[in-house]
Structure formats: structure tokens, C-alpha cells
Amino acid sequence: MARSMLITGASSGIGAAVARELARRGWNLALSGRRRDELAALAAELRARHPALRVHVEVHDVTDFAASDALIAAAVAALGGLDAVFVNAGIGLGGRIGGKSFDKQRRTIDTNLLGAMAVTDAAVRHFRAQGGGHVIGTCSVAAFRAVPGNVAYSVSKIGFASYLEGLRAEAWRDRIRVTVLYPGFVKTPIVEGVARTPFAIEADHAARLIVRAIERNVARAIVPRWPWTLMRWVMPWIPARLLARAGF
Ligand SMILES: NC(=O)c1ccc[n+]([C@@H]2O[C@H](COP(=O)([O-])OP(=O)(O)OC[C@H]3O[C@@H](n4cnc5c(N)ncnc54)[C@H](OP(=O)(O)O)[C@@H]3O)[C@@H](O)[C@H]2O)c1
Numbered sequence: 001m002a003r004s005m006l007i008t009g010a011s012s013g014i015g016a017a018v019a020r021e022l023a024r025r026g027w028n029l030a031l032s033g034r035r036r037d038e039l040a041a042l043a044a045e046l047r048a049r050h051p052a053l054r055v056h057v058e059v060h061d062v063t064d065f066a067a068s069d070a071l072i073a074a075a076v077a078a079l080g081g082l083d084a085v086f087v088n089a090g091i092g093l094g095g096r097i098g099g100k101s102f103d104k105q106r107r108t109i110d111t112n113l114l115g116a117m118a119v120t121d122a123a124v125r126h127f128r129a130q131g132g133g134h135v136i137g138t139c140s141v142a143a144f145r146a147v148p149g150n151v152a153y154s155v156s157k158i159g160f161a162s163y164l165e166g167l168r169a170e171a172w173r174d175r176i177r178v179t180v181l182y183p184g185f186v187k188t189p190i191v192e193g194v195a196r197t198p199f200a201i202e203a204d205h206a207a208r209l210i211v212r213a214i215e216r217n218v219a220r221a222i223v224p225r226w227p228w229t230l231m232r233w234v235m236p237w238i239p240a241r242l243l244a245r246a247g248f
Contacts, residue, residue, distance in 0.1 A: 003083045003084065004030070004079040005030070008060070010031035010039060014188060014203055015088045017206065029056070043057050072125075083133060084135070096148070109155065139180055147243070186201055
């Protein structure tokens with residue numbers, strides 16, 4: 001029987017590319033995000049290419065925390081069950097501490113951390129009741145070290161990575177698997193306007209690596225593995241004055 005996944009942040013970038021790759025591999029999909037037109041266009045494309053698949057669109061803002069259970073229930077109803085949830089929606093607003101950007105910092109935490117936690121919490125409730133499931137979360141290499149100019153973004157990703165690691169231990173007996181993704185730079189709208197995006201890869205390349213990690217059920221995946229596996233160990237040791245020049 002075909003497997004099924006709900007994707008948050010499916011209207012663009014990594015989420016859309018992962019949806020295309022999963023559809024190619026026979027997964028039924030529930031696509032969610034705030035922009036109905038982008039989701040509908042992607043759903044139409046996937047249905048045309050893969051007529052046998054079930055593809056559902058669910059407009060949902062992850063900062064509407066109270067609506068998370070309804071999001072999961074809608075996906076379950078539309079797909080006839082749910083094997084996995086890809087908690088991927090995120091923003092990267094930027095803003096320096098003390099630079100009158102607190103509203104951007106708060107929105108970043110609301111979306112990337114609290115919104116991701118709310119969807120994960122609802123998914124886990126469903127997976128516990130059905131006796132298992134798979135949560136996949138998009139964190140970032142920005143979780144390896146808070147980066148100047150966008151510290152709140154790093155905090156959101158460090159927090160979500162930690163949440164997922166805790167979930168893995170909590171949900172071990174419930175047959176709930178957890179995959180934590182750490183992408184490096186990927187060429188998507190979120191990095192438009194970012195001064196430097198070293199080692200950036202295309203979204204479809206990232207999607208192939210992510211889907212491989214999901215299907216192999218790995219606990220953690222750095223995407224791509226090189227050079228970011230090395231950077232994971234190097235980044236904490238870079239002196240602040242040098243990191244300040246990186247200009248991410
Ligand atoms: N690109 C990179 O270099 C990179 C690196 C590491 C990690 N990431 C992470 O990868 C994830 C996907 O980002 P991307 O690169 O694919 O950027 P993107 O193309 O800008 O996609 C972001 C997605 O998140 C959705 N989203 C944003 N706010 C939302 C909200 N309040 N409620 C529901 N959906 C929301 C957007 O959909 P709507 O606007 O339709 O709501 C969109 O589909 C993010 O978590 C990002 O932090 C990206």
C-alpha cells in the first residue's frame with residue numbers, strides 16, 4: 001500500500017521539491033502552507049504526472065497553534081491514514097539583536113519553533129493512537145552555531161532540533177521514529193537577499209538527499225553531508241571576530 005505524508009511549507013522551495021521527489025516514489029501527499037494558489041498549482045502538477053496518487057491541499061498557518069489537530073485530522077481523512085509528517089515550514093527574516101528587529105525575532109520563533117512544535121505535538125498524538133509513525137523536522141546548519149545577523153533563526157533551529165531529540169527518547173516505546181534534518185544553504189526563496197550562501201545546492205538535489213534519509217529512517221542527516229559535517233565541528237571554534245565577518 002502507498003505510504004502517506006503531510007508536508008508543511010509545501011508551497012515553495014525544499015517542501016515543494018521533496019513533494020515532487022516523494023510523488024515520484026509513490027507517496028500519497030497532503031500539501032500545506034498559507035498560499036492556496038501555489039499549493040493548488042503543485043497539486044495539479046503532481047496529479048497530472050502521477051494520476052494514481054492521492055494529493056490533498058490543506059491551507060494552514062503553523063502559527064495558528066490551536067488548528068494543528070485539525071490539520072492532522074484533515075490529512076488523515078483525505079489520505080485514508082498518515083504514515084509521516086514533514087515539519088518543514090519556516091521563515092528567515094533576519095535582524096540584529098538591539099536593532100529594533102524584535103518583532104522579526106518573535107515571528108521567527110513563533111513560526112520556526114512554536115509552529116513546528118505545535119504540528120509535531122498534534123502529529124505525535126495521532127501516531128500514538130495509531131501505534132506508530134515518522135516525524136521528520138527541518139532544522140539547519142545554523143543550529144551548529146548562532147550566526148550573526150540572524151541569531152533568532154539559529155535559536156529557533158537549535159530549539160527545534162533539541163525538541164526532536166527529546167521526542168525520539170519520549171516516543172521510543174510508541175514506535176514513533178524521528179529524523180532531524182540539518183540542511184546547509186539551499187537555493188530557495190528564503191535565501192534570496194542573503195549576502196553569502198557558501199556551498200549552496202539546488203532544491204531538487206537537497207530533496208533527493210532528504211527523501212533518501214527519510215526512506216532509510218536515519219536519526220539525523222546533514223544535507224549535503226560535505227562540507228557541513230566538517231563545519232559542525234569547526235563552527236563552534238571559530239572566533240567571534242571571524243564569524244562576524246562571515247556575513248550570513
Ligand atoms: N534554503 C536554505 O538554505 C535552508 C537551509 C536550512 C534550513 N532551511 C529550512 O528549510 C525550510 C524550508 O525553507 P525553504 O528553503 O524551502 O524556503 P521557502 O522556499 O521560503 O519555503 C518556506 C515554506 O514555509 C512556509 N511557511 C512560512 N511561514 C509559514 C506559516 N506561518 N505557516 C505555514 N507555512 C509557512 C511557506 O509557505 P507559505 O508562504 O505558503 O505559508 C513555504 O512553503 C525552512 O524551515 C527553512 O528554515 C532552509
